Amino acid sequence: MTLALTGHAVARGIAIGRCHLVERNELDIGEYRIGVDEVEREIQRYRNAVEAARRQLEELAGRVIQNVGIGAGEIIQTHVLMLGDSKLQDSTEQHIRREFCNAEWALQMQLEQILSEFRSLDDAYIRSRGEDVAQVVRLIQNKLNEEAADKPFENMPDRLADTLVISSELTPGELAILHERGVGGIVTEHGGPHSHTAILASSFGIPAVMGVRRAQALLREGETLVLDGGLGVVYADPDEAIHSHYHQVQRITRRFKKSLEAIRDLPASSLDGQLISLQANAERPAELQLAREQGANGIGLYRTEFLYLQGAPPEEEDQLAEFASAIELLGGIPLTIRTLDLGADKSTDYLDFSQLRRCTNPALGLRAVRLCLRDTDLFKTQLRAILRASALGPVRCLIPMLTSVQEIRMVRFLLDEAREELDARSMAYDPDMPIGGMIEVPAAALAIIELAPHLDFISVGTNDLLQYALAADRVDEQVAHLYDPQHPGVVRLLRYIFREANASRIPATVCGEVAGDRQYTRLLLALGLKDFSMHPGRLLEVKQVVRETDIPKAKAALTRWFNTTSTETGSSLLKVIDDSQRSG
Amino acid sequence: MIAADVIIVNKLGLHARAASRLVNCASGFAAEIEIVRGTRSVNAKSIMGVLTLAAALGTELVIEADGPDEQQALEAVVALFQDRFGEDE
Numbered sequence: 043m044t045l046a047l048t049g050h051a052v053a054r055g056i057a058i059g060r061c062h063l064v065e066r067n068e069l070d071i072g073e074y075r076i077g078v079d080e081v082e083r084e085i086q087r088y089r090n091a092v093e094a095a096r097r098q099l100e101e102l103a104g105r106v107i108q109n110v111g112i113g114a115g116e117i118i119q120t121h122v123l124m125l126g127d128s129k130l131q132d133s134t135e136q137h138i139r140r141e142f143c144n145a146e147w148a149l150q151m152q153l154e155q156i157l158s159e160f161r162s163l164d165d166a167y168i169r170s171r172g173e174d175v176a177q178v179v180r181l182i183q184n185k186l187n188e189e190a191a192d193k194p195f196e197n198m199p200d201r202l203a204d205t206l207v208i209s210s211e212l213t214p215g216e217l218a219i220l221h222e223r224g225v226g227g228i229v230t231e232h233g234g235p236h237s238h239t240a241i242l243a244s245s246f247g248i249p250a251v252m253g254v255r256r257a258q259a260l261l262r263e264g265e266t267l268v269l270d271g272g273l274g275v276v277y278a279d280p281d282e283a284i285h286s287h288y289h290q291v292q293r294i295t296r297r298f299k300k301s302l303e304a305i306r307d308l309p310a311s312s313l314d315g316q317l318i319s320l321q322a323n324a325e326r327p328a329e330l331q332l333a334r335e336q337g338a339n340g341i342g343l344y345r346t347e348f349l350y351l352q353g354a355p356p357e358e359e360d361q362l363a364e365f366a367s368a369i370e371l372l373g374g375i376p377l378t379i380r381t382l383d384l385g386a387d388k389s390t391d392y393l394d395f396s397q398l399r400r401c402t403n404p405a406l407g408l409r410a411v412r413l414c415l416r417d418t419d420l421f422k423t424q425l426r427a428i429l430r431a432s433a434l435g436p437v438r439c440l441i442p443m444l445t446s447v448q449e450i451r452m453v454r455f456l457l458d459e460a461r462e463e464l465d466a467r468s469m470a471y472d473p474d475m476p477i478g479g480m481i482e483v484p485a486a487a488l489a490i491i492e493l494a495p496h497l498d499f500i501s502v503g504t505n506d507l508l509q510y511a512l513a514a515d516r517v518d519e520q521v522a523h524l525y526d527p528q529h530p531g532v533v534r535l536l537r538y539i540f541r542e543a544n545a546s547r548i549p550a551t552v553c554g555e556v557a558g559d560r561q562y563t564r565l566l567l568a569l570g571l572k573d574f575s576m577h578p579g580r581l582l583e584v585k586q587v588v589r590e591t592d593i594p595k596a597k598a599a600l601t602r603w604f605n606t607t608s609t610e611t612g613s614s615l616l617k618v619i620d621d622s623q624r625s626g
Numbered sequence: 627m628i629a630a631d632v633i634i635v636n637k638l639g640l641h642a643r644a645a646s647r648l649v650n651c652a653s654g655f656a657a658e659i660e661i662v663r664g665t666r667s668v669n670a671k672s673i674m675g676v677l678t679l680a681a682a683l684g685t686e687l688v689i690e691a692d693g694p695d696e697q698q699a700l701e702a703v704v705a706l707f708q709d710r711f712g713e714d715e
Contacts, residue, residue, distance in 0.1 A: 117642065120673065124673055164680070168641075168677055404635060
C-alpha cells in the first residue's frame with residue numbers, strides 16, 4: 043500500500059528512485075578538565091580543527107562556484123566566515139582559558155549562547171541562521187574527533203543518479219557533495235524552507251522535501267520512492283496510478299530539456315526567416331563560459347559594479363585586466379561593457395552628511411552616468427580601461443541611465459580626453475568603438491529622435507524603464523501587481539522606442555528581465571525587436587520561441603489588439619499574440 | 627571616528643549573502659567598523675553579529691568607522707548598502 047509522507051516543499055521537481063538512508067553518528071559532547079599546562083595545547087588543537095574545517099569548506103566552495111555559480115558558492119562561504127567569526131573563535135578560546143575545559147565543550151557552550159540569541163529574533167529567516175551556526179560548530183567538533191566523527195558518506199555509493207537520499211538533516215556542504223555525485227532527490231527530517239540547504243537544493247535543481255517527520259524510521263533502504271518537490275510529498279511503495287502519473291510528468295520535462303538541447307547549434311531564425319540576435323548578460327567567468335556554450339551572439343550587458351565594491355576604486359590596469367580576460371573567454375563575440383551604474387555618491391565630498399541624507403530616493407538621485415559626470419576622474423579611468431580593451435577584441439561601450447543629449451555630449455567630450463591621454467602614452471584603442479545609451483528614463487525613451495544622432499546603438503533597460511513608467515517598485519510587494527509589462531502604456535512606449543530607433547537607423551537591444559522571459563518573447567518580436575540580451579541560462583528557451591514564431595502574424599495581432607483594446611480591456615495581449623500563431 | 631547613516635534598500639535586507647558581502651568588505655580594512663541599530667551595536671566583521679541585527683528592508687542603521695583607513699572603509703561600506711549588496715532587487 044502506498045505510504046505518503048509530507049513535509050516542506052523546498053525545491054521543485056520530480057525524482058523517482060531507490061531509497062538510501064544515511065547513517066548519522068551523533069557526537070557525544072562531554073566536559074572534561076584539563077591542566078593549567080595543557081591550555082595552550084588545547085587551544086592549538088582547537089585552532090587546527092578550525093583550520094581543517096576551513097580548508098574543507100573553502101575547497102568545496104571553490105568547486106561549487108566553478109561548477110554551479112557564485113550565488114551557490116557564497117552560501118558555503120557564509121559558513122567559512124562563521125568558522126573564523128570572533129564571536130565564536132575568541133570566546134571559545136577565552137572559555138578554554140577561564141574554565142580549563144576541553145575545546146569541544148567550550149565550543150558547545152558558545153553555541154548554546156549564540157543559539158539563544160538567534161532564537162529570540164522575530165524574523166523567521168534570520169532565526170533559522172542559527173542552524174548554520176550549529177552546523178559549523180558540529181563540523182569543528184567532528185574535526186576535533188576524527189575517529190568518532192560523523193561520516194555520512196562512508197557507506198554511500200559514488201554515483202547517486204537514481205538514488206533518493208534520506209537523512210535526519212543535511213548541511214549545505216553535504217548537499218554540495220551529493221550534488222557532485224548526481225543525487226536524484228533528497229528528504230530530510232529537520233530543516234525548513236529558509237534553511238541554506240533548501241536554498242541550495244533549489245539552485246542545484248535537486249528536488250527536495252524537508253521537515254518530513256520520522257522519515258528515517260518509516261522508509262526502508264532500497265525501496266522505490268517517488269518524490270514531488272513542488273508538492274512536498276514523498277511516496278513509498280507507490281501504486282500504479284501514482285507511478286505512471288509521475289513517469290509521464292518526468293517524460294514531459296525531459297522532452298522539454300531535450301528539445302532545448304536539440305536547437306543549441308541551430309540559428310535563432312523565425313518561421314518567416316528573420317534572424318534574431320540573442321545575447322547574454324554576464325560578467326563572471328562561469329556566466330561568460332555558459333553564454334558561449336549556449337551559443338550567445340555576444341555579451342549584451344557586462345556590468346562593472348563588482349569592480350567598485352572592493353574598497354578603493356579600481357585602477358585602470360585592474361579594470362583592463364578584467365576586461366581582457368573576459369574578451370579572451372569570449373573568443374571573438376562582441377562584449378558590451380556598461381560603465382559604472384552605482385547609486386552611491388562616491389565623489390570626494392560625499393561624506394558631507396547633510397547631502398547624504400538628502401538622497402532620500404536613490405532611484406531618482408545621483409546615480410549611474412549622473413554620478414560619473416560629476417566624478418570625472420573616476421569616470422575617465424574607466425573609459426580609458428574600456429578604450430584599451432577595445433584594442434583587444436570587439437568591444438562596445440554602454441552608458442547607463444542617460445536622460446539628455448547634453449549628457450551624451452559630456453560623455454563624448456570625456457572620451458575624447460581619454461583618447462588623447464592614451465595617445466600621449468602611445469596606448470592602442472579602437473577609434474571606432476561604438477558608444478550606446480541605456481534607455482531607462484521615460485523622457486529619454488520619448489526623445490529617441492533627439493538622442494539617436496549622438497549614439498551608435500541603444501539598449502533598453504526594461505526593469506528600470508517599467509518601474510519609472512509605472513511609478514511602481516517591482517520589489518515592493520504592496521505595489522508589485524502594478525508592475526505589468528503588458529500595460530498598454532508600456533507596450534506603446536516600447537513600440538515607440540523600437541520604431542523610432544529603426545527610423546533613425548540605430549540598432550536596439552533589450553537587456554531587462556523581459557528579454558529572458560519566454561512568455562514575452564513573441565510580444566517583443568511583434569514590437570519589432572531584433573536583438574535580445576538575457577541571463578545565459580535562458581538563451582535556449584527564448585531561441586525555441588523565436589524559432590516557433592511567425593513575426594508578421596504576431597505583428598498583425600498586435601495591431602488588432604491596439605485597435606480594439608479600448609473596448610476589450612480584459613483580453614490578454616500575450617494570449618492574442620499566441621493565438622495568432624495557430625491560425626492558418 | 628566618522629559615521630554615516632544608511633537605509634537598507636535591498637528587498638531581502640541583511641540576509642546571509644548580503645551579510646557575507648558586508649563582512650568580507652569590512653574585513654578588508656584595518657579600521658574598527660560598527661553597525662548600530664537603535665541601541666544595539668555589532669562588529670561589521672562578525673557574520674553572526676551582522677545577522678542578529680535582523681535588519682530588513684527600510685531599516686535605518688548608522689555605520690561607524692574608527693582607524694587609519696576609516697574614510698575608505700566608510701565609503702566602501704556605504705556604497706555596498708546603496709548598491710543593494712550587488713543584488714538586482
